[in-house]
Amino acid sequence: MSAIDAVEYEPAEAGGGVWRPPAGQGLPLDSGATLAGLEVAYSTYGRLNADRSNAVLVCHALTGDQHAAGTHPVSGKPGWWSKMIGPGLPLDPAKYFIVCANVVGGCMGSTGPASIDPATGKPYGLAFPVITIADMVRAQAMLVKALGIDTLFAVVGGSMGGMQVLQWAADYPERVFAAVCIASAARHSAQNIAFHEVGRQAVMADPEWRGGAYAEAGVRPEKGLAVARMAAHITYLSEPALQRKFGRELQRDGLSWGFDADFQVESYLRHQGATFVDRFDANSYLYITRAMDYFELAQKHGGVLAEAFRRARNVRFCVLSFTSDWLYPTSESRHVVQALNAAGCRAGFVEIKSDKGHDAFLLDEPVMSAAVAGFLAAAATARGLGA
Amino acid sequence: MSAIDAVEYEPAEAGGGVWRPPAGQGLPLDSGATLAGLEVAYSTYGRLNADRSNAVLVCHALTGDQHAAGTHPVSGKPGWWSKMIGPGLPLDPAKYFIVCANVVGGCMGSTGPASIDPATGKPYGLAFPVITIADMVRAQAMLVKALGIDTLFAVVGGSMGGMQVLQWAADYPERVFAAVCIASAARHSAQNIAFHEVGRQAVMADPEWRGGAYAEAGVRPEKGLAVARMAAHITYLSEPALQRKFGRELQRDGLSWGFDADFQVESYLRHQGATFVDRFDANSYLYITRAMDYFELAQKHGGVLAEAFRRARNVRFCVLSFTSDWLYPTSESRHVVQALNAAGCRAGFVEIKSDKGHDAFLLDEPVMSAAVAGFLAAAATARGLGA
Numbered sequence: 001m002s003a004i005d006a007v008e009y010e011p012a013e014a015g016g017g018v019w020r021p022p023a024g025q026g027l028p029l030d031s032g033a034t035l036a037g038l039e040v041a042y043s044t045y046g047r048l049n050a051d052r053s054n055a056v057l058v059c060h061a062l063t064g065d066q067h068a069a070g071t072h073p074v075s076g077k078p079g080w081w082s083k084m085i086g087p088g089l090p091l092d093p094a095k096y097f098i099v100c101a102n103v104v105g106g107c108m109g110s111t112g113p114a115s116i117d118p119a120t121g122k123p124y125g126l127a128f129p130v131i132t133i134a135d136m137v138r139a140q141a142m143l144v145k146a147l148g149i150d151t152l153f154a155v156v157g158g159s160m161g162g163m164q165v166l167q168w169a170a171d172y173p174e175r176v177f178a179a180v181c182i183a184s185a186a187r188h189s190a191q192n193i194a195f196h197e198v199g200r201q202a203v204m205a206d207p208e209w210r211g212g213a214y215a216e217a218g219v220r221p222e223k224g225l226a227v228a229r230m231a232a233h234i235t236y237l238s239e240p241a242l243q244r245k246f247g248r249e250l251q252r253d254g255l256s257w258g259f260d261a262d263f264q265v266e267s268y269l270r271h272q273g274a275t276f277v278d279r280f281d282a283n284s285y286l287y288i289t290r291a292m293d294y295f296e297l298a299q300k301h302g303g304v305l306a307e308a309f310r311r312a313r314n315v316r317f318c319v320l321s322f323t324s325d326w327l328y329p330t331s332e333s334r335h336v337v338q339a340l341n342a343a344g345c346r347a348g349f350v351e352i353k354s355d356k357g358h359d360a361f362l363l364d365e366p367v368m369s370a371a372v373a374g375f376l377a378a379a380a381t382a383r384g385l386g387a
Numbered sequence: 388m389s390a391i392d393a394v395e396y397e398p399a400e401a402g403g404g405v406w407r408p409p410a411g412q413g414l415p416l417d418s419g420a421t422l423a424g425l426e427v428a429y430s431t432y433g434r435l436n437a438d439r440s441n442a443v444l445v446c447h448a449l450t451g452d453q454h455a456a457g458t459h460p461v462s463g464k465p466g467w468w469s470k471m472i473g474p475g476l477p478l479d480p481a482k483y484f485i486v487c488a489n490v491v492g493g494c495m496g497s498t499g500p501a502s503i504d505p506a507t508g509k510p511y512g513l514a515f516p517v518i519t520i521a522d523m524v525r526a527q528a529m530l531v532k533a534l535g536i537d538t539l540f541a542v543v544g545g546s547m548g549g550m551q552v553l554q555w556a557a558d559y560p561e562r563v564f565a566a567v568c569i570a571s572a573a574r575h576s577a578q579n580i581a582f583h584e585v586g587r588q589a590v591m592a593d594p595e596w597r598g599g600a601y602a603e604a605g606v607r608p609e610k611g612l613a614v615a616r617m618a619a620h621i622t623y624l625s626e627p628a629l630q631r632k633f634g635r636e637l638q639r640d641g642l643s644w645g646f647d648a649d650f651q652v653e654s655y656l657r658h659q660g661a662t663f664v665d666r667f668d669a670n671s672y673l674y675i676t677r678a679m680d681y682f683e684l685a686q687k688h689g690g691v692l693a694e695a696f697r698r699a700r701n702v703r704f705c706v707l708s709f710t711s712d713w714l715y716p717t718s719e720s721r722h723v724v725q726a727l728n729a730a731g732c733r734a735g736f737v738e739i740k741s742d743k744g745h746d747a748f749l750l751d752e753p754v755m756s757a758a759v760a761g762f763l764a765a766a767a768t769a770r771g772l773g774a
Contacts, residue, residue: 129644188635189626189634189635190626190633190650191621191629191630193652193653194656195621197617197657198617198618198621198656200646201657204646205593205610206592223592224592226592227585227588230584230585234581234582239576239577239713242577243576243577248683255681258513258517259513259587259673259677263577263680265577265584266581266584269584270584286646290646293650294649296635326626326713
């Protein structure tokens with residue numbers, strides 16, 4: 001393991017596009033509805049090998065998208081997992097065929113509430129059906145099959161991406177060789193739901209939200225979405241990280257004695273809110289947070305999480321958590337590992353010491369990189385993939 | 388100690404009113420401004436004894452007010468510290484003359500941004516000067532003097548009330564015999580500021596806020612204030628308490644597959660937001676959160692907290708924290724106690740095991756009650772107050 005400093009990697013062999021199922025084939029949803037006109041936007045890095053055994057599906061988090069590596073076409077910044085995907089990094093395109101798809105409900109090309117509803121010719125808005133993590137995974141499974149991949153070498157993701165990893169193992173265990181679940185949980189807690197509800201209420205309190213039909217009016221609930229992002233952003237960082245990064249440092253010499261951003265942490269949060277609204281759709285935020293809140297993997301299995309993994313005994317699992325992650329704390333990962341053990345699955349578990357909070361999974365965390373690289377190398381050997 | 392179950396106490400000897408300084412006397416503020424036309428609304432419970440030595444000043448938190456005991460005139464609910472003030476409780480009106488004043492900047496009768504600006508004849512709104520915890524305490528000190536009390540037997544408070552307690556000890560040590568600081572801190576952390584900034588941005592994002600001049604327009608930024616309250620309320624509870632109280636329990640049988648309040652925790656938060664706006668002024672929320680963010684007791688003392696307490700060596704201190712309080716964690720109380728020790732002050736410190744989070748100081752916490760009662764009893768003996 002080295003080359004952690006390779007921040008930006010412009011993939012030589014990158015691909016992707018928008019996949020559509022054959023005409024007439026919709027996406028069946030947990031709600032009972034069927035989503036017609038499905039589109040799944042995806043990126044790929046590396047090449048699928050001859051026996052189609054080296055495919056890795058990377059699953060993104062709440063506000064992520066398919067641009068996991070390379071330069072993001074909207075923000076111009078490195079992809080969200082540029083610390084993990086690249087030459088010499090744990091997910092090396094020279095070795096793996098890496099696929100990352102925008103989730104259903106998202107706003108970077110996959111069908112979501114901003115898409116045109118074929119029934120009306122107008123953007124869905126709130127007419128978009130409520131979707132679940134399992135729905136997102138079902139769409140990914142269709143895409144992966146269409147790409148000619150029977151079995152994924154690995155499914156990997158952090159946060160909501162980790163939820164998708166667990167859902168893959170539960171729903172398609174025969175199509176997953178290895179699974180890496182980072183900083184995640186098998187269910188949304190009361191506190192998780194509470195923070196999401198604050199964000200949704202902030203969006204819906206903005207009069208420009210207009211009952212979800214803002215696109216037709218040519219407006220956007222930017223203020224509400226920015227407040228939602230600010231609240232959420234605090235939960236992504238640990239208290240010590242905030243203190244170390246900002247403490248009580250001021251923006252200028254002295255206090256303003258007003259309501260300007262006096263403290264650097266205020267300015268930072270405002271910036272997070274302001275830049276987020278440029279790249280994210282407010283209704284997508286509602287739908288994806290809802291999908292996360294609805295997530296409780298044990299529910300369809302009599303409330304016993306181990307039962308969800310009963311068919312996944314051949315899947316190799318790697319579960320990682322961070323000590324300072326209070327959004328999806330180690331106790332949630334441990335709950336997953338205990339269920340995996342109870343189901344007789346192979347599961348490695350590492351709690352990584354970090355003060356960076358939940359966002360650690362997106363950052364330069366050498367122990368995370370080493371753990372994922374080591375786990376995948378061992379799995380690759382077992383899978384018969386060349387070094 | 389007993390009688391913890393005495394929830395409602397209608398004080399037989401209750402008093403209070405609105406105090407105004409002599410004509411022409413304003414409140415000098417840390418900002419350099421002077422607040423004219425000061426009014427301080429206060430409640431009292433019990434009777435001042437002959438030698439005026441049994442007065443206890445109770446300081447309220449961000450959204451509290453002077454109605455600490457008895458029935459609240461607006462909400463109709465018991466006062467916010469009805470678990471602590473009453474016959475047989477730690478603050479017994481049979482023994483102490485208890486005074487609680489609405490802070491300057493508040494909205495329950497003391498001068499605040501909703502008051503009429505004498506300069507314009509209109510509500511202050513954002514023309515109200517930014518105030519500090521020290522300003523609040525300065526107004527209290529004027530009130531206490533006007534009530535004929537030279538030295539308070541005790542100053543007691545939790546959360547922002549605890550900040551006022553520490554400020555009293557720093558600014559008026561000769562006028563305080565004992566000080567009880569619960570679930571508080573000597574400074575606002577980056578995370579504390581961050582959560583407050585989210586709340587302020589939620590209020591200010593509401594178009595009905597109208598740059599703070601909503602009163603003149605006959606409207607109120609209710610949606611924004613409700614979102615602010617919802618976000619803040621999460622920080623008042625611990626994750627385990629939320630999980631125990633609500634978990635993933637639903638409001639109805641089955642999910643709504645929409646954005647109604649499916650989960651009980653959502654409904655609870657919405658209720659907290661909705662009821663808060665009936666009793667609190669949005670601009671007061673901005674000003675009081677600002678005062679808390681500006682709070683850093685060491686600042687005027689070269690950044691050395693112990694120096695703030697150097698003159699308080701004759702004050703007896705009792706500092707309490709709760710294990711599950713992540714808003715003002717034990718580490719902040721320990722920081723205070725270390726400074727008190729360094730300054731040569733008498734300081735007792737108890738970290739109370741509780742899973743109720745920050746709000747524990749408002750709840751039935753027998754160890755807190757016993758600690759405060761025991762501390763005050765010992766201090767009363769030292770002060771020569773009859774049992």
